[in-house]
Amino acid sequence: MKFEPAELAGWLPRLLEIADAAGRQIMSIYATAFDVTYKSDRSPLTAADLASQRVIGDGLAALTPGISMLAEESASEVFSQRRGWPALWLVDPLDGTREFVKRNGEFTVNIGLVENGEAVLGLVYAPARAVAYYAARGVGAFRRSADGTRTSIRTPATPAAAPSTALRVLASRSHGDAVLDRMLERLGAVERISVGSALKFGLLAEGGADLYVRRGATSEWDTAAGQVIVQEAGGCVLDFAGRPLRYNARDTLVNPSFIACADRSRDWSALLGTGTGTVAPDAAPTGK
Numbered sequence: 001m002k003f004e005p006a007e008l009a010g011w012l013p014r015l016l017e018i019a020d021a022a023g024r025q026i027m028s029i030y031a032t033a034f035d036v037t038y039k040s041d042r043s044p045l046t047a048a049d050l051a052s053q054r055v056i057g058d059g060l061a062a063l064t065p066g067i068s069m070l071a072e073e074s075a076s077e078v079f080s081q082r083r084g085w086p087a088l089w090l091v092d093p094l095d096g097t098r099e100f101v102k103r104n105g106e107f108t109v110n111i112g113l114v115e116n117g118e119a120v121l122g123l124v125y126a127p128a129r130a131v132a133y134y135a136a137r138g139v140g141a142f143r144r145s146a147d148g149t150r151t152s153i154r155t156p157a158t159p160a161a162a163p164s165t166a167l168r169v170l171a172s173r174s175h176g177d178a179v180l181d182r183m184l185e186r187l188g189a190v191e192r193i194s195v196g197s198a199l200k201f202g203l204l205a206e207g208g209a210d211l212y213v214r215r216g217a218t219s220e221w222d223t224a225a226g227q228v229i230v231q232e233a234g235g236c237v238l239d240f241a242g243r244p245l246r247y248n249a250r251d252t253l254v255n256p257s258f259i260a261c262a263d264r265s266r267d268w269s270a271l272l273g274t275g276t277g278t279v280a281p282d283a284a285p286t287g288k
Contacts, residue, residue, distance in 0.1 A: 005138035018059035023127030025051040052093035092221040096197030106196030112224030122225030133202035135232035155262035170212035201226025205233035212260040236264040240274035
């Protein structure tokens with residue numbers, strides 16, 4: 001199976017429609033006094049997660065009936081079957097449920113297409129902001145603004161680290177890490193920007209930051225869509241050994257720690273010390 005750029009590009013308009021429909025479901029629940037339950041890993045779950053997943057599942061089944069979907073709230077049997085799929089949709093119907101519960105608007109709908117382990121098409125939609133980022137392999141990366149304007153986006157080259165030039169580094173709003181703090185000290189002057197969910201990938205791709213480092217567990221549906229967007233915009237998403245993240249290729253669906261960067265020409269692993277054995281092992285999974 002090999003998806004051509006023209007085929008992937010042809011799916012993007014419909015993917016935006018699916019994300020918009022899911023976003024409407026999310027925002028209708030966001031406006032109510034919704035209930036919150038907690039899964040076994042203590043990550044939160046709301047009716048918005050489930051409603052969004054139903055909309056996306058129906059939409060993708062109609063768009064690509066031969067490609068299965070694996071999503072955060074999928075049934076357990078789907079997880080056991082997925083290793084035999086040469087292509088699949090990786091979906092987080094509501095990334096940043098903690099941010100949704102806090103009502104800070106920093107949550108997203110993530111829809112990524114994987115082909116033989118490679119993320120090839122992705123969309124990250126922030127319904128509270130009405131902003132969408134999307135991309136396809138060989139096609140480019142784009143941003144749709146709240147007013148409907150669609151523009152091509154590219155990552156800028158990052159300045160050399162110097163006391164007078166602070167690197168803009170994205171950080172999770174809900175997950176702190178003292179070891180990561182020490183890693184970032186190696187970069188010199190740093191401006192920390194705290195943002196929830198996969199919004200960080202969109203901000204990086206459009207030039208709003210230079211770097212995003214995540215030490216610790218995330219799931220494949222958290223990153224697949226964002227990785228395509230960053231790569232097509234000119235950046236990269238690498239594990240701590242400097243290899244692009246791969247999908248549906250291991251027994252686990254948990255990603256290794258990773259570096260997402262705007263400027264792929266710099267050796268971020270060396271700058272952060274991730275390839276030298278000086279960084280502590282990955283942190284334990286932290287939930288949504």
